[in-house]
Amino acid sequence: MGSYIPATDYDTRKMLDAIGIENIDELYRELPDRVRLRGNLNLPKGMSELEVSRKIKEISEKNVVYPIVFRGAGAYRHYIPSVVNSVISKESLSTAYTPYQPEISQGVLQSIFEFQTMICELTGMDVANASVYDGAAAAAEAIVMCQKRKRDKAFISETMHPQVLETMKTYCFGNEIELVTIPEKDGVTDLEFLDDHLDEETACVCIQHPNYYGNLEPAEEIRKMVKKRKARFIMSVNPISLGVLKTPAEYGADIAVGEGQPMGLPLSFGGPYLGFMACTKDLTRKLPGRIAGETVDSNGETGYVLTLQAREQHIRREKASSNVCSNQALCALAISVYLSAMGPEGLKQAAVQCMSKAHYMAQQLEGIGYKLVNYHEFFHEFVTESKAPVDQVMRKLEKSRILGGYPLQGDRKGQILWCCTEMNTKEEIDTVIRILKEV
DSSP: OTTOOSSOHHHHHHHHHHHTOSSGGGGGTTSOGGGSOOSOOOOOOOOOHHHHHHHHHHHHTTOOOOSEEOOOTTOOOOOOOHHHHHHHTSHHHHTOOOOSOGGGOHHHHHHHHHHHHHHHHHHOOSEEOSOBSOHHHHHHHHHHHHOBTTBOEEEEETTSOHHHHHHHHHHHHHTTOEEEEEOEETTEEOHHHHHHHOOTTEEEEEEEESOTTSBOOOHHHHHHHHHHTTOEEEEEEOGGGGGTSOOHHHHTOSEEEEEOTTTTOOOGGGOSOOEEEEEOGGGGGGOOSOEEEEEEOTTSOEEEEEEEOOGGGTSOGGGOSOOOOOOOHHHHHHHHHHHHHHHHHHHHHHHHHHHHHHHHHHHHHHHTTOOBSSOOOBSSEEEEEOSSOHHHHHHHHHHTTEEOOEEOOGGGTTEEEEEOOTTOOHHHHHHHHHHHHHO
16 A cells, blocks of 8 residues: 555646645645654664564553542543453454444444433433543534524633633634633632623533532523523533532533543543533434434334434535544443443442542641632532642652642642542541641
8 A cells, every 4th residue: 555646646736736836745834844854754773573562661661650549630530340341342342333334233333322321311311422532522512513593602611621621612713603711710600701791692601510620610500591591501511420419401401511531431541531422302413423223123123223323424514513423432332331330329329439538638638728729519629729839749749659639730820639539548548648747
């Protein structure tokens, strides 16, 4: 394939002339010259398999894996029952990808259908899709779902995860949606700003609950303001928190989205993860990606089909509502196995432990003078001011092989976002308190 040239010099010239440029290099003129390759790659001499193995091992030993973790900020260390890896490691499942031939993909379609069902039960919504790439993509796609001809303004809370917010800005720019950021006020969404600025052009309002700082948002009040303007209400939620908190449906949300990583997916240096999306029945046809459905065949036997699938593959691209044409099939299967193994009671116990341990740690930190910042009701994350320089605190904890909370930046420099999950023990929390006393 290395010698295969899909276009002749004549074809290339015609295409360049059509778009009005002189040569292919001009396609990359936006890239800084310092990152563009000039000349050969100057690759080093090749190595044998044994040499490569030794080199990779040498590089991997630079990684530090902390046995004790008190950091979240969007990716969380939870207990994963051994049955999860046991099931998804089966050869027939570990290679599963998005089904394009439903008639011979019954197994993977059933697993997707079960995943969708569980997400609906978890969020209380009517319908869920087969997943998207991650939680940030899910939140951004939800905004596009709400766009209408005379409603092209989206209000997004500043208390959402910063990286999710950046992804939403990118999607809004590409879809010509006006994005209005709702300021943070005392660690939650500024209700006064929202009430003053919502108008008839508003398509949707999106909040994260619990938000980036761990606080529970005033979701009931926000929903009332949104519905008063006949806009859509989007909630980005932590799925584990739904073991103890009200569901998005109970809050009156139109769309529920979130990052599926806490449900059986390891941290894995940042991925692969999964974004889940669920909505009310009237928005079903606006869901991006695909939806697997259950039916019966000509013999009356249960069968599975793609009820809705990537529309941009079947219609003109410019008419498509989304460019998502795949889903995280293996990750979705892992989540389904996790939820099946945990069950409602197991999920509730995990959520209760997360919440109770976080509150215990917050009380202990207060006891040694670490002031809680913008205190509200919270799930399993909270922010404190640091009595000592943050980098000094982190270094001291790292010496004991403990990964401390996440150091916040910008206006919150000098503050730490702490996180507890069911994986943290009382003894570990007490150890952190003892070390911080020394600092």
